[in-house]
Amino acid sequence: MPSAYIDTYYSRTAATSDTYPPAAGRIEADMCIVGGGLAGLTAAEKLARSGRSVVLLEAQRVAWGASGRNGGFVSAGYATGLSSIERRVGAEGAKELFRLSMEGVEIVRRHIASLGIHEARPVPGIAKALRYNSRGALQAASERQRREFGLDLRYLPREEVRGLFASPKYHEAVLDEGAFHFHPLNYGRALAREAVRQGAAIHESSAVVSADLEGARKVLRTAEAEIAAEHVLFATGGYTGSVLPELGKAFLPIATYVLLTKHAPDLVRSAIRTQAAILDDRRAGDYYRVVDDGSRILWGGRITTRTTDPRDIAALLRREMVTTYPQLADLKVDVAWSGLMSYARHLMPQIGQSRPGVWYCTAFGGHGMNTTAIGGTIIAEGIAGESDRYRLFAPFGLAWNGGLLGRAAAQLTYWGYRLADTARELRSR
Template sequence: MTAPDTYYARTAAERRVRPSLTGREEAEVAIVGGGFAGLTTALELARAGVRVALVEAEGVGFGASGRNGGLVSPAFAGGDAAIRARVGPEAARALHLLSIEGVERLRATIRDLGIDSSGLVPGLLSLRRFDRADDLKAHVAEFADDYGYRISYLDRVALAEHVTSPRYFHAIHDPNAFHIHPLNTLCAIAAEVERLGGQIHEGTPATGVGLDGPVKRIETPDGRIEAARIVFATGGYTGGLVPRLKRAVLPIATYMMATEPAPDLIASAIRTRACMYDDRRAGDYYRLVEGGRRLLWGGRITTRAADPAGIARELRREMFTAYPQLEGLRTEIAWSGLMGYARHLMPQVGELAPGVWHISAFGGHGLNTTAIAGKVLAEAMLGESDRIRLFAPFGLDWAGGPLGLVAAQLTYWKLRAQDWWRERG
């Protein structure tokens, strides 16, 4: 694989190249995967004085962690209703509180490490494309009553202060959410892991494992790591090294594009610096960057790799539908990346075997959830808490293989059709 050409790669504050692993290395914990899940776990363990060594097949942030929309807000991709149906109201509430904690943990990490290059900007608008608001108002009240979490409802008049669009009728504003440059943030976290004594090896695929006995091992092309415990954090790029993990993850492609610099034109449509997503079940997400000079726009999923330029044409149609005044705005770059999804749409966090841990499947809502999942996994490994039990009902269910990918694509098309029908009324 070659390094992806993305807006984030082009604007990276620093791109350190780390040496691959050669020879034998010892650690207390070995981690496979250099995305947010693996590096957050490494950071939490290193802060506790644990000697960690991490291997990444490509480079830090190569996968979805370095290519995503950059939106950080509470919730899980599984959705409140589905989570409640699976685990009951009490556990569902505890999980949602974890998702809120994840937002604050990532914010605190950015603040404490002084990651100015994260470009953190507060605020999120959830935009509605049909004229109904009673459920939005109830949602605002519920979050205040159940979680002490303050969000606000915006009618069309209030929304017009933020955007000029014929497509949006109502919105919810979350001032606690924020958006970031994910690759810069992740690279700074990696540097902190190294400052604390952790080892990170890039260009180092794991080619074999030994998971039995008191000392585990990870084999690589030119060396090995031996450790008492191993963590697999490979997401949408999970290979066949541990078959049970591969069977549990669906690799789903998503797409983004960045426009040319055009601050005056963009301001004619979007004046808010908050990130935005429409609340369709198969919707888009977008945000301004560089102080409003460019627009990043993401959406669509496919289960087979598609041409990013072709998908960008579809995203542009969505953008012009929402903001006709932007029709002259050119796309400068488009890219894609693989997210890891479980069949139940929840993170998979737990112990696969004694001393063998996994943290994966953060597709669709990864930045806050990796922040908290890495924390609770580290707590479990250190014997500090049993909060990891909240993820136990969301295990390594078989994702369906090729049939699972077909089902995922059909589900996505069904959701798009349902969105169209709902907005048609």
């Protein structure tokens, strides 16, 4: 039997219970994909649709990791800001990469519409809210993005913000009306079904234990199978193992936490009066949205390099929620969970080719819903010879993660962000 999904809002509301058999015997394919998250599934569906023979190996279940237990936010951008990208690739390169992230949003939207994935439950609107007065900077930045990229952004002054999010913490916000939030596990499982319909073979409970990647035909081995393929794509995220050493040394596994509240529509409405999702602008901030017709809150936040769960995830997150919305002091938690994301030190996705026929597509932490879509798409284009757009990410390659020092530095950086956020809020009181 395949392993179970962990207990989350998404696993409780999964639309189907499809399973896929473990890989067995000798298998020949054009393409072998390691990792059944959204990046791997996007690539599998596109390559299978183009007529390639595709085998996808997933160690657990389809969308078992971060792809199926995240906040469900789909919006343009990356985990790092446009100015940081500009410093690495220049102004024009940064704009091209940002437009790719916008395309990623549209790929997800298009899949939902064309494949009839009603169970993804897309809801329009994501608001970026500030806990301080930017003194015109937020409005100016949103106007600039409207002009340069055509984003559907609307500035919300303090009065309107506090009418939608009844919290004394927020000063202003920008509502991205072209972004949306959804059920990522249902979306991922629907992508898997479509990939299989197009001819791909998906195998769950099929962890890769060894690989020979030097020959013209790459060979990967699971406990019960040997797969030979011309191309291999590693799309394994925060649960990446040691089969491709250069990949394992190039990412930081970062944990984040999410809770789901009890059913309490009146109490929820006393705090959050919009169907739009809310993204706290703090670098160490929260993200949350109402679900189940506005009767519950799905609240995420906190990041840590600690890969084991703290004693009480629910209490940690609930404290953040009640600090933001004191009127929710009586709102109880139904379930809480954690998951590992994959971050590179440069905070950009790692998308490219490490050697002929060996591809990687990972490090989507912090902005995975749009970037997994574009990552899987452009790797598939590269393999099929349709484009070389994956080369746009070459400046953000498999940089060493710093080992234990890298993890310590990441945790210290996060704590530094929290202190800086707090100081900025205090100055705005």
